[in-house]
Amino acid sequence: xxxxxxxxxxxxxxxxxxxxxxxxxxxxxxxxxxxxxxxxxxxxxxxxxxxxxxxxxxxxxxxxxxxxxxxxxxxxxxxxxxxxxxxxxxxxxxxxxxxxxxxxxxxxxxxxxxxxxxxxxxxxxxxxxxxxxxxxxxxxxxxxxxxxxxxxxxxxxxxxxxxxxxxxxxxxxxxxxxxxxxxxxxxxxxxxxxxxxxxxxxxxxxxxxxxxxxxxxxxxxxxxxxxxxxxxxxxxxxxxxxxxxxxxxxxxxxxxxxxxxxxxxxxxxxxxxxxxxxxxxxxxxxxxxxxxxxxxxxxxxxxxxxxxxxxxxxxxxxxxxxxxxxxxxxxxxxxxxxxxxxxxxxxxxxxxxxxxxxxxxxxxxxxxxxxxxxxxxxxxxxxxxxxxxxxxxxxxxxxxxxxxxxxxxxxxxxxxxxxxxxxxxxxxxxxxxxxxxxxxxxxxxxxxxxxxx
RNA sequence: GGGGAUGUGGGGUAACCUGGCAAGCCUGCGGGCUUUGGGAGCCCGAGAUCCCGGUUCAAAUCCGGGCAUCCCCA
Numbered sequence: 001x002x003x004x005x006x007x008x009x010x011x012x013x014x015x016x017x018x019x020x021x022x023x024x025x026x027x028x029x030x031x032x033x034x035x036x037x038x039x040x041x042x043x044x045x046x047x048x049x050x051x052x053x054x055x056x057x058x059x060x061x062x063x064x065x066x067x068x069x070x071x072x073x074x075x076x077x078x079x080x081x082x083x084x085x086x087x088x089x090x091x092x093x094x095x096x097x098x099x100x101x102x103x104x105x106x107x108x109x110x111x112x113x114x115x116x117x118x119x120x121x122x123x124x125x126x127x128x129x130x131x132x133x134x135x136x137x138x139x140x141x142x143x144x145x146x147x148x149x150x151x152x153x154x155x156x157x158x159x160x161x162x163x164x165x166x167x168x169x170x171x172x173x174x175x176x177x178x179x180x181x182x183x184x185x186x187x188x189x190x191x192x193x194x195x196x197x198x199x200x201x202x203x204x205x206x207x208x209x210x211x212x213x214x215x216x217x218x219x220x221x222x223x224x225x226x227x228x229x230x231x232x233x234x235x236x237x238x239x240x241x242x243x244x245x246x247x248x249x250x251x252x253x254x255x256x257x258x259x260x261x262x263x264x265x266x267x268x269x270x271x272x273x274x275x276x277x278x279x280x281x282x283x284x285x286x287x288x289x290x291x292x293x294x295x296x297x298x299x300x301x302x303x304x305x306x307x308x309x310x311x312x313x314x315x316x317x318x319x320x321x322x323x324x325x326x327x328x329x330x331x332x333x334x335x336x337x338x339x340x341x342x343x344x345x346x347x348x349x350x351x352x353x354x355x356x357x358x359x360x361x362x363x364x365x366x367x368x369x370x371x372x373x374x375x376x377x378x379x380x381x382x383x384x385x386x387x388x389x390x391x392x393x394x395x396x397x398x399x400x401x402x403x404x405x406x407x408x409x410x411x412x413x414x415x416x417x418x419x420x421x422x423x424x425x426x427x428x429x430x431x432x433x434x435x436x437x438x439x440x441x442x443x444x445x446x447x448x449x450x451x452x453x
Numbered sequence: 454g455g456g457g458a459u460g461u462g463g464g465g466u467a468a469c470c471u472g473g474c475a476a477g478c479c480u481g482c483g484g485g486c487u488u489u490g491g492g493a494g495c496c497c498g499a500g501a502u503c504c505c506g507g508u509u510c511a512a513a514u515c516c517g518g519g520c521a522u523c524c525c526c527a
Binding site for chain 1: 522
């Protein structure tokens with residue numbers, strides 16, 4: 001089913017808000033988002049991150065401090081130049097990302113090796129003045145995300161954190177959300193503004209474009225130097241911290257969930273984030289028994305009773321199927337008389353079980369049905385890349401280099417196919433065979449090429 | 454950033470080119486009756502021409518601007 005219809009019938013967002021790139025997220029969408037936040041925050045806290053809040057506005061001077069970072073974001077920030085009737089002398093921006101909001105404070109907080117590491121996460125909103133076509137949840141001028149900002153005594157610790165970030169992403173996105181993705185090191189020409197290295201997670205949407213849903217950056221000492229984040233180590237040497245930051249695109253993950261798992265009927269949601277894991281649909285006059293069933297399951301599962309009057313059961317089945325509820329619990333006279341419930345899964349399986357029996361099995365079944373694999377094919381030539389992109393896949397190919405010397409060949413791909421080199425796998429060591437499909441040089445990397453959002 | 458197209462009840466659309474009936478249809482929404490084990494039926498009802506200006510006896514329709522959406526190109 002197409003993306004726009006899914007948003008509409010899933011009651012996820014209302015795109016009619018009259019400001020470009022800004023949308024309303026409706027309760028059903030927001031309930032999913034809250035569950036997404038919870039999954040990630042639990043994992044982050046398990047990895048000893050602490051929650052923090054930072055203001056949404058950043059003074060212009062702070063934003064300017066790291067030159068490359070400023071250059072990267074200057075064109076896409078919302079400026080606050082006037083307040084009330086006053087023109088502001090010192091302007092602000094609405095944060096497009098929070099490095100320059102947070103690091104001046106880190107400079108104040110971090111003094112000694114005893115203060116490290118610092119690992120904080122911020123769940124919140126950022127704003128970017130996107131001028132390209134916006135798309136609900138996929139590219140907006142306002143979006144929800146989580147960003148961590150970590151400071152370590154040295155490079156080694158920082159790099160270890162990057163692996164942990166990717167592990168967290170894997171635990172949630174692959175295991176709990178059932179989304180397939182690839183982890184890349186981005187080519188040099190596609191780094192985060194101000195970062196030494198950028199790692200990213202891409203998933204492939206059904207329309208054949210990849211969507212970046214999370215990134216983690218190794219910032220090195222770049223920001224520490226301009227924001228003066230120094231500590232004294234055990235040997236009384238003054239040193240700059242090494243930093244990482246990890247961004248998790250909540251809106252985009254929601255978009256991917258909706259779009260990738262859907263079928264012809266509508267949404268299909270993994271049980272980990274479904275607003276309702278099961279909906280009770282009563283048939284006939286069985287209120288008392290319905291309440292009994294609800295009480296049996298409500299403290300273990302997210303359960304909703306659909307007791308709307310005057311709507312036929314069939315209509316309710318269809319309604320909740322469209323919204324992607326994993327399990328429907330059907331309760332009528334038969335169930336009441338036998339102290340049972342009927343389970344009907346989103347995938348169409350029906351079974352009558354005893355009241356009190358666990359629903360886990362059916363939720364697991366629901367989630368297992370959601371497993372899918374992205375279309376990735378090997379390209380042995382530049383023509384192959386075209387063919388693979390044509391059918392909406394990701395092309396895997398030997399390429400000269402993801403470092404700056406490879407950029408000119410990347411340009412050729414970009415021009416020819418309007419596609420991007422997403423990078424080299426980091427979860428897997430891939431050795432290229434033969435020649436670069438563009439330059440004919442000896443290939444140093446195996447890269448993945450795809451159209452992107 | 455450049456170009457093109459579009460804007461009609463909550464959603465999808467007809468009428469627009471060639472100005473003129475009470476702005477039609479499907480769906481959704483509210484009420485009533487009848488129903489209820491996989492999208493029920495009948496009756497009633499609420500709900501729209503994006504905004505500002507212009508042309509005209511008359512504008513959803515033509516013109517200008519704004520806003521918004523979609524597509525293509527950089």
